[in-house]
Amino acid sequence: MRVFDKPAIDIAGQIALLKARGLQIQDEARARHFLEAVSFFRLTPYMRPFQLADDPQHGFRSGTGFRSLTRLYDFDRRLRLLAMDAIERVEVAARAAISNHMGPNRGAHWYLQAACFQRQYDHQRLLGSVRDKQQRALHDYERDCRRIDRLPDEQRKAQLKQQRARESYARHYPLTYREPELMPGWAMMEELTLGDLSHLYAGLAHDADRKAIARRLGLVAPLLESWLHTLTTVRNICAHHARLWNRELGIRPELPKKPAFPWPEQLRRPGAHNRMFPVLCILNHLMRQVSPHTSWDRRLHDLLAEFPEVDLRAMGFPQDWQQDPFWQAPH
Known part of the structure; x- marks a missing residue:
């Protein structure tokens, strides 16, 4: 050194x-x-x-020339925005899939039950996180109320306090309900980060739950678990505005094995598959599940066509990738 x-x-x-x-x-x-x-x-x-x-x-x-650098930078920036657009849609759909299955089948406050989770899942951490969010929301509400109390108009004070109480469910729930202490599952799901969501799904105890949730997204459970983990990594790269285009990911997502699964033929063959191409395929498949009339794949085609100088091999793209039926599904 x-x-x-x-x-x-x-x-x-x-x-x-x-x-x-x-x-x-x-x-x-x-x-x-x-x-x-x-x-x-x-x-x-x-x-x-x-x-x-x-x-x-x-x-x-x-x-x-300097323009070569700025063009590559601009391409990467726009690729991140495109990826984030799809990840947002997939993340929201995954929250809904878990909530729509677990609530009706395990109860409104299903996540309070340790039996819903595997032994190695940090259940207390989940409960502590939700409790902290509610306590912070109450603290913010009390601070707002102290500020409102300094106003001269008594009628206006009550109206403003009611508005502040409804600004977030993390405020509304403890101000309205005594038991259970924590908000219901459908509200809790909206408080999780994508990483938390990924861990929660992986930590569910019952295979029947995991399989039913995955089916809502057109997947089997091992794929959904792996893909949520992969997309968490990609989302974190995008959120920090870091280089994405030729990134070699530290993880390799699980890839479909069944012949009937719509998937690029090149990715059925052995290989590293740790560049962006498999991730873009994952996003394309999931976007078609959560938004059947999506134009996301067309936007990807258009972006790549606008920057023909970008080396797609560095992203893991095979030759003639556009000819694969996977990228030609009708809209």
Whole structure:
């Protein structure tokens, strides 16, 4: 290990450094504006495909221009937005699938029952999380009420307090009901993060519940469990505005094995399958389940067509991927 000795440099210095490394910058004013909005450090991963391999000075290949970097950055940004759009729809549908099955079959407050979960699932953590949300909501309500009490209009005070009480169910429930202490399952489901949702589904004790929930999304239980875990990872990448396009995921999602399952033929063959292509296939399949008239796949096609210079092999795309029947399902 060595002592870190790299100096911080201003934008003018950053542009000079890029030019010294062989990057062509025709419009320095535009480059300066871009680096003011997107930091040099954030742009660094998008430089690597254009840099000479094994060059300690990080030199650029001959003819590489600044626009090549910004185009790749813009493509990745829009890919993240497209992925997040689908993940949001899938996440909401997964919450609904769990709630719509567990409530009618296990009761309004089903999640209070430890028997609904596997022994290794941290049931107390779930209950503590819901309890904390309700307590924070009450604390916020009490703070709002103290502020409202300073107003002179008594009639207006009561109206405002009623409005504040209805602003969230985490406030409304403890202000309205004494027992059970915690909100019903359908409200609890809306308080979970996608990661919490993934863990909750994986932690359900009864195979019958897991299978019935998965069927609502056109899947078998092992696929839904794996795909929720995978999409949690991808969502976290997107939420932090991190590089997605050529990301090698640290996890490999479970892939369908039954021949009748609509799935790209290339992904039925052995391989690493840890790039973005399988994730996009997962999102495409799930979007067709939760939104049968979706145009999400067309938007993906359009994005890739707009950036033909992007190396799809780095994303795990096979050749002639668009010819696979999986991507040609009628709308």
